[in-house]
Amino acid sequence: MNMALERCALLCNVTLFLLFSLFVVGEGRYKGFRKFNQVQDTSQRAVSEEQWFTQKLDHFNGADSREWKQRYFVNETYYKPGGPVFLMIGGEGPANPAWMQYGTWLTYAKKVGALCLMLEHRFYGKSHPTIDLSTDSLRFLSSRQALADLAHFRTVMAETRGLTNRKWVAFGGSYPGSLAAWFRLKYPHLVHASVATSAPVYATVNFPEYLEVVWRSLASENAECPLLVKKASSTLVERLKDPNTYDNITKDFNLCSKLQIQTEMDSAYFLEMLAGNFMDVVQYNEDNRGFEGVPGTNITIEVLCGVMGDTLLGEPYARYVAVARLMMDTFSTKCLDASFNNYVRDMTNTSWDGPAAGGGRQWVYQTCTEFGFYQSTDSPNQPFTGFPLVYHLKQCADFYNVSAEQLAEAVAQTNEYYGGYDIRSTRIVLPNGSIDPWHALGITQDITPDLPAVFIKGTAHCANMYPARSKDLPQLALARDHIFLLLQKWLKQ
Known part of the structure; x- marks a missing residue:
């Protein structure tokens, strides 16, 4: 079964869910976990x-x-x-x-x-x-x-x-x-x-339909909204092809260290992180989660589409940057750690005191051995680019030594055991x-x-x-x- 910035800070980048998290309602995209502020009564x-x-x-x-x-x-x-x-x-x-x-x-x-x-x-x-x-x-x-x-x-x-x-x-x-x-x-x-x-x-294994629903949900607020997101995302992808843009991108998104794109995994991680701003807001749009101590419940589809439609901010790419900055401010995030290497380091830490022990390492393991659920950009009918299925499959291999063939068989067994639909x-x-x-x-x-x-x-x-x-x-x-x-x-x- 959280927002992408919080997910980044807690190192639970799992393409999932899913859901939902910390509690009994699963994270849904399963990318991070929140802490409830205990009442005093x-x-x-x-x-x-x-x-x-x-x-x-x-x-x-x-x-x-x-x-x-x-x-x-x-x-x-x-x-x-x-x-x-x-x-x-x-x-x-x-x-x-x-x-x-x-x-x-x-x-x-x-x-x-x-x-x-x-x-x-x-x-x-x-x-x-x-x-x-x-x-x-x-x-x-x-x-x-x-x-x-x-x-x-x-x-x-x-x-x-x-x-x-x-x-x-x-x-x-x-x-x-x-x-x-x-x-x-x-x-x-x-x-x-x-x-x-x-x-x-x-x-x-592959769940591109997730982002297709994100497109439709954004369009339900404003038909232009997902088109603007797609244009912004595509612009960023093009800029990532030129190392001369990395200093500006680092500054734009307030990254913790200079952007380094040496492999497709590096770019996919960064692109997914930014897409997560929209994915998580859509998933929890206007849900009454404030009692859990969850920040950012005031950020809705309407708010994001309002930013993406604000021509005073400049081209769609600049508005995409503005969304990222808004999320950072909302979660009091000083900078974004866009390093895939840091993510790998933390996800392969097997200690209960490790930075991914809050649930990230565990949930990604479950997706690699039971469910898949990988929210890839493999469909043309969605707003983002750059994190295909292979990006997720490689994590299964690197983190747990689970091959794509083993994952496919495990997913088939899950549906055989429970019945699927x-x-x-x-x-x-x-x-x-x-x-x-x-x-x-x-x-x-x-x-x-x-x-x-x-x-x-x-x-x-x-x-x-x-x-x-x-x-x-x-x-x-x-x-x-x-x-x-x-x-x-x-x-x-």
Whole structure:
């Protein structure tokens, strides 16, 4: 399952997602992680107190008895005896205790008297199953192991808390949304229903459709906007061919050191970083994420297209520079580190104290061994240039010794195991937003009456999961209500 500048600072350049991050809503583009500013109210802090669960290292090897401690959180505020259990699934970043205090799932919990639990994903946040992040250690990081974690957690918690006969509902957004759907699919005896928001259920090595949706989402604000972005990006690509322009480019984008383009990987990294300014804003456009302590929520598609359309700033390239500067100011970034070599150095650091241990090294490993999800510029119907599929594939080889052939086989196995778009289950609702590029890998039309899609026009990534506010689009409010009516019906079954 963040902004490109923050991603640069935290070294989580993974072409992903995806999603979504730090918490239970996956990063979506999965490029960086944010830190929630803890509220000071004592009662709310108590709700967010971390707890620890003894978990198996390898669920699929009975001869391996090794164990580790997995972090989880509990909110019993709304629980009524006999009520259901809501389980929020952690994703590709630290589990954010803010979700134990805010979010649509708590509104639902209050109405049905649910006990609320949140389990952090193995290898993210404080949940460290191994002594390091070496490739040998990361072989225990997979969606299948994560689902087995959820199953074992659910079984033991039900037994120890007297919840065996309660109905459990799984929640998740982005990659955790996929896990929510797959949890119901693979362990139907343990989870009664799932809300799988913005879930990319189809794995694919090459995902150029992401940037195609970015084009359409920008065009929904102003038809000229993506054309101006494309012109600016193309201008930059041309300038990168001439070393005599590097001093000016360094100054324009306030790079931490003079731009050095010695390989195609160097230019691809730089170009992707700048494209990320637009990609991330589109993905989270007007989502109500402020409660997480996320800066930059005031930067929207409208703002970016306003800058790109401002002729007073000069040619489109100059406006592209202005967008980058705006993002730097928003995130208080002193300079941009555009060095691909520095990125490689940090991504291959296998220590839990390393600069990519916040989730970047882990998530890129998952994309290289399970999902792909590479948001390449291989389609002509998108605004950017310069970071093709081969750029992403080389990272898999350099970081984890995973070949393109191995990745293709792994992605095929993922779809074979989970079904891709062809899910066969019941009581899973699949919300998606039309602005969100990830909906291209999700379910946007009902599969069956018991596998309904909720396609929310004009909203972005995981919008229905965030707390409601007065300026929410009417269709977003209706979608939240519709999801709750489905849950009410399913909890009676």
